[in-house]
Amino acid sequence: MSALWGFVLNLTVSDGQSLLRGDTLYRTIGVTSTDLGIQLQAERERSVVAVTTRQLTEDLGEQRARTDKAVTAFQQAAVEADDSISDDMRTPLATLRAELGRLGSIRSGIDDGFSSRLTGLIEYNRVLDAMFRFYDHLTPVPDLSVYQQASSLQTMGNAREFIAREHALIRAALIDKRLTEPEASAFTEYVSSREFLHARGQAGLDVQLRQPYQQLFQSEPFLGFATMEARIIRTGAPPPDAQAWNTAVDQLTTRLDKLGAESAATLAERAASGANAIKVEIAVAGGVGLVAVLASIVISVRFGRRLAAELAGLRAAAVELSEQRLPALVDRLSNGEEVNVGKEAKPIKVSGSAEITDVAKAFGSVQRTAVHAAVGQAALRRGVGQVFLNLARRKQGLLHRQLSLLDAMQRRTHDPDQLEELFRLDHLTTRMRRHAESLIILSGAAPGRAWRKPVPVVDIVRAAVAEVEDYTRVTVAGMPGSAIDGGAAADLTHLIAELVENATIYSPPNSNVEVRGDRVSNGYTIEVEDRGLGLPAGEYAAYNALLVNPPEFDLADSDRLGLFVVAKLAERHGIKVLLRRSPFGGTTAIVLVPAALVTDQAELTAGGDDTAALPSRTRKKALAVVSSGTHAGLPRRVRQANLSSRLKDGPPPEPEPERTNERSPDEVRDMFSAFQRGTQRAREEANEEGEA
Structure with missing residues (x-):
């Protein structure tokens, strides 16, 4: 529940943050960039006229001052809104700032007479193009439909910019009554771009926002303006009536600006409605979700305490089984005690949920299995020990008989070589007797x-x-x-x-x-x-x-x-x-x-x-x-x-003279006969001691 609540709250809060970021961008960069665009368009028109007349008027200087003031306001707004600027907006913003930095060189080219009318126009167009590319990233609206309508209105505004470019070029051409071939080509390009953007913008607008534009494009001001555009393209010369051109452009741009403001207001209402819906979602996700999480915590704590108590009882029973009962049982079995399996394998008694009792039954089954296995192992060990003991006793009896036979053979033998072999066999038999006693010892009995x-x-x-x-x-x-x-x-x-x-x-x-x-x-x-x-x-x-x-x-x-x-x-x-x-x-x-x-x-x-x-x-x-x-x-x-x-x-005994020759066979026979009689007498004494 906590994870789900956090996920939903993150989504809704992200939308709310997007709205706040969009509002901040609109109050800072949005307002100042709009004013900056208007001032750049005005300076562009006056600069093209100044290039044509070769006169730097006081009106141009005042316009440049207003443009510089708008640039300063925009730069300050960009710094103020830096935290709200997303990563995808920083690149077009940096490009726009770089283009604004070129205004000084553009003005110098115009003032020094190095720029032609078309060159100056193109330089200002580059600055405004960078601004419109920045506008395309300046609509962080979480509502997809609102975002699509805002993008379409932005396209219509971009078309308005191409009308301003046409007007700046034709107004300067009306002064000397001519259009150069590059200027005519540029005018044709402006008209084509304007028509494309108008068609694209209308296609993206919904019925409510598209209908006013359709009515405008069917009105007399726009049709007259379009007729003059077609004539200029056909003749490659400015219109003969300058007053008619200026009037048509002024009427058309005034209605376009008014229609753009009305459409923007309508879209703002929709965005406000969406913002209210997002606020409601945040409240629901934050409030109701928090209540649900708190309720789940309370339930989990109560259930956890009960489960912990049940597990503690199960753990105590399991620890008693593993550390006390089973080790004690194994020790008793190791000591040879008899064990009652039914009495020792008592079931584990615990209370609680079905799962806990099932685990207790499983432990009981393990206990019975372990007790049976321990009893079986103890019986097996006793059986193996008994087998060891029986085999060792039998082997011990056989070895005693073998030793008796060896003694009898030694008493009857007088050959030194045979006595030597019997002595070795006697030694091996003694070692075998020790191994038999080892088996008796390992079986737990005493050798005797x-x-x-x-x-x-x-x-x-x-x-x-x-x-x-x-x-x-x-x-x-x-x-x-x-x-x-x-x-x-x-x-x-x-x-x-x-x-x-x-x-x-x-x-x-x-x-x-x-x-x-x-x-x-x-x-x-x-x-x-x-x-x-x-x-x-x-x-x-x-x-x-x-x-x-x-x-x-x-x-x-x-x-x-x-x-x-x-x-x-x-x-x-x-x-x-x-x-x-x-x-x-x-x-x-x-x-x-x-x-x-x-x-x-x-x-x-x-x-x-x-x-x-x-x-x-x-x-x-x-x-x-x-x-x-x-x-x-x-x-x-x-x-x-x-x-x-x-x-x-x-006194030290006299040294025995060293024997230089080995004993004769008779001497060896006599020596072993004496040795045999001595061992027989010692055996009889030992038997008397054992009987005593």
């Missing part, structure tokens, strides 16, 4: 391995390294004597094994991975450092965020399965894991075990006694980590590598 007594940290680290394929590249530094609670030892071993394996995979094959640990004020810290290429800072931040707050495992994100396992194990026991760039260019993984899980020990025994808390198989792998070399692929113990610090304080 635990010990009653605290386990030394160094044994946990060695056992973790022993479960890595490329364990020979791992260097375990000396660690302070501390132990970890037996309930968390297996999970910590698994966690460190994942970090160590990740370090060996993403570092050059010829580089070492260092594992070191130390007791700190708030627990025990273990660092795993590799010499790889490292990661961008953004990836470190993303991985650390995952380790601090592990999300629900995404089946599509299997590339980071090891990190998910580490995060779940760390979350279970309150262990903090942090990844950062190593000073050597690789990555350092820092594991901070909380103080609640750490137990101080005054001294850890050396040799096999420090691994007594571990089962036989884990103990065997842990012993392999401290080897510094191999014989036929088997571990070789370093003498006194794990000797107690108090024993080391005694």
